[in-house]
Amino acid sequence: MDGHRALLFTPAGPGGTVVVQTRRGALVQDRWPDLVAAAAEQLPHGLVLDGELVVWDAEEGRLSFQALQRRAAARARGAAGLAARWPAYFVAFDVLQLDGEELLRRPYRDRRTQLEKLFTDRALTAPWTLCPMTTDLAKAREWLETWTDVSGVEGLVIKPLTSRYLAGYRGWTKIRRRDTTEAIIGAVTGTLTRPGLLVLGRLDQAGRLRAVGRTVPLRPDTSRQVGEHLAAAGPGHPFEGVRFASAWGSRDVLDVVLVRPDLVAEVSADRAVDLGVFRHPLRFQRIRLDVSAGDVPPFGQGSAAAAG
Incomplete structure (x- = not known):
């Protein structure tokens, strides 16, 4: 929530x-x-x-x-x-x-x-x-699918009925709803051939690329596959001069390499979206060579929006 x-x-x-x-x-x-x-x-x-x-x-x-x-x-x-x-x-x-x-x-x-x-x-x-609260598994599944359509409701928390309250200890499990969606790769950490994580964006109404989030670090095999399709950015990249925080609310800044913003990634995202920006890291799924940057949902749409 x-x-x-x-x-x-x-x-x-x-x-x-x-x-x-x-x-x-x-x-x-x-x-x-x-x-x-x-x-x-x-x-x-x-x-x-x-x-x-x-x-x-x-x-x-x-x-x-x-x-x-x-x-x-x-x-x-x-x-x-x-x-x-x-x-x-x-x-x-x-x-x-x-x-x-x-x-x-x-x-x-x-x-x-x-x-x-x-x-x-x-x-x-x-x-x-x-x-x-419910102990009915079917109802819990229904809540996870329907209630998370409300912006700001991310998922469910599961607690043991027999548990005592332990201050400072999380004795429960959080299950977030996740949806697949698309975004444009605008920058990476690491190198073009071995990217560490992806910084993603979407086009606003003026056609300018706006940052929407970052992925978790890529696995080595995935990094190599993504690196095969990346190209160095040309002059006038919309992310020039932009500083990207390493995490939501963090003062630490990522060291990024700008890339040509024409490659689309499919990612898995939870429902924590604030003014078009994903608050939690995204999970990379695959490169969408069949989708162009113009087909990606515009900036400001939530995680449920996906290109065809």
Whole structure:
């Protein structure tokens, strides 16, 4: 999901402060005044919820990771204005304390029951959302295929029903939906004959190549096959002077070699797409010699779009 993992604490009694804590332990409740106010009004004292902070962009009709980042980086004085524009929601998937009683050692089955009861007893609605859960394999498969059509919903998380809550330890498995799609190879790391990974782009409405993501490192045999089709870039390449981060949000920069942007790669991508850019590395599938750069989905379309 296009969100930020967070813990939400309500005070032990009247007059206390609602606390929002990030995965890394930072206290950020000043950036989420709408959630703090809703928690003080709607949630019981002595509660700790584990979940995901998300922002819904009503104009775009989708979850917005960009708006979420804007809110997460806001200073206190600007937080109220951003909250009015982009309200936050808390998707709860676990309860760690209820009525002041710690639940960490209880199996997830029991904690889930308590979480569902909390939502029912309090009749909680927005900004509180209960993350759906099922033990039905067929239903889980259906969710993976249908719910991930919503921009920002990437897949499923599988948890053992008997597991205790272990802070700092991921005792579950994440399954992301992946789709195949096409993009234009604009640059590579390594050399033309032995590329390490591919930097990919798509043409915008003006016909200019815009970067959309990078692949994971290529296997040696795949690298040789791709290298047979690469050609050095000529003058005026659209990526000239562009710096490519080694990962989303990283300050490390890739050392790239620009290539002639006429070779199309088929890649496997998950559903994490933000303003036309894939946030996670893509998996190279094959070279599409039967597809031209003009046949590739235009910049701004998601991972489900594919050339014929």
